[in-house]
Amino acid sequence: MPERESFTSPESGHQYSFIYLPATSHPNPTLLFLHGFPSQLNDWAFQIAYFSSHGYGVVAPDLLGYGQSSKPDDAAQYRLKHISDDIYRLLDHLDLPSVVGVGHDFGATLLSRMVAYESTRWSALVFLAVGPPRMGTPFDLDMVNSMTKDFLGYELLGYIAWLGGDEAEEAQAALESHPEAAMSLVFPADQSVWEEWYRPLGKMKQFVTEDRRVAVGPWYTPKLQQHHLDSFARKDGYKGAVRWYKMWKQNLFLPDEAGHENFKTNLPVLFIGDSNSAQQQDMLKAWAPRMKSVQLQAGHWLSLNRRRENLDEFHIVLATFNELLAHCHDESMQSCLGGTVVGRSNEGRDEAKSSRHENQMCLVFGPEMGEKGGSDVNCGGVICRDLKIELGEIDGLRRCEVKCSLDAGIDDHTVQIWVSPGNSPCEIWDGSQVAQVESMGYGLFATVSLNEGI
Incomplete structure (x- = not known):
């Protein structure tokens, strides 16, 4: 991995740890990678190595509350508008007026909001695994869990009730005390364990506090696992992660989205998911009508899955998308893509x-x-x-x-x-x-x- 750098936002005073490699081949764009939960910039290692070796520019920060970036106590500091402003100041610092945004998990939601707040800073968008909802949509956790319990037989987002609810601080302490249990559950070799131990109400808490284990995916290499534990297996390792969920569960983001309820983008948009991501695609297409979608059978962690065919296919898809951007003039880009x-x-x-x-x-x-x-x-x-x-x-x-x-x-x-x-x-x-x-x-x-x- 390249050397980390540090940037302090002049607006918030928050410090961000990041890596930056400038583009070496004209007219290749620079890709901004935004991670989700519970990750940090090292989880983009494969993408950083691949795209930088092909002449693309790469920027990958530890988002607020993660890794070596600042970890404020107040959940309101994690409002997506605040973090968006900080990342834009980082791009200004690097003299990058336009980038291709790549967001995974909660990073995909952040990316969608960043585009709404400053739409001229992007040449294209790539959403991995998560298709963020339309702006201004209140988050009703109880309703989602009740509906999915009736339909699926288990709550889809039961883990958020623990991570972002009244027990958030206790959840943080438990995760930091049992980091290997948490890591095995979040990065499992068999993602079907989520239906038993991650999604249903109370099950993530039980799994972690009882220090249980499942096999970690072989694609999450020992080196990546060590980077993960270095970030999360310590005091305040999970502080930011649980506060992101508190911010979301309490709808602290909603005031910033007022006036953006009908936001749509005509930017080229690529969604990469699996065969179970139809609902995610529908949510994204509602505000990104030029979306193209690709299915890869690589699960939620499609950017990490080291089964050779999945990693190769992911890179080919993303590289193709960016090659098309490089070959299309501004006036014809929308038609092309x-x-x-x-x-x-x-x-x-x-x-x-x-x-x-x-x-x-x-x-x-x-x-x-x-x-x-x-x-x-x-x-x-x-x-x-x-x-x-x-x-x-x-x-x-x-x-x-x-x-x-x-x-x-x-x-x-x-x-x-x-x-x-x-x-x-x-x-x-x-x-x-x-x-x-x-x-x-x-x-x-x-x-x-x-x-x-x-």
């Missing part, structure tokens, strides 16, 4: 060559393995009418055919894109020319050269 087909010309192209359809590119993007069609694309004056993308598979290779009629004295043309398995570059064959295209785990994009004679 919204699932339509867009076109653009090379910047600085020679206008004399333009008349011969040289040195021009069209960007085409199929967001899902399916069919898209009916779009017209204007690519430097060459108009592709009724462009269609058809995706299929032949002999184990995915094939993308881009078909359109060109209004430039050029015959109808089909480009076949052969996409090899994995994430390696592949080629566009147009019958006479070869151009490069990158194969992605989430959709496809290609630069198609419109040269004379096509």
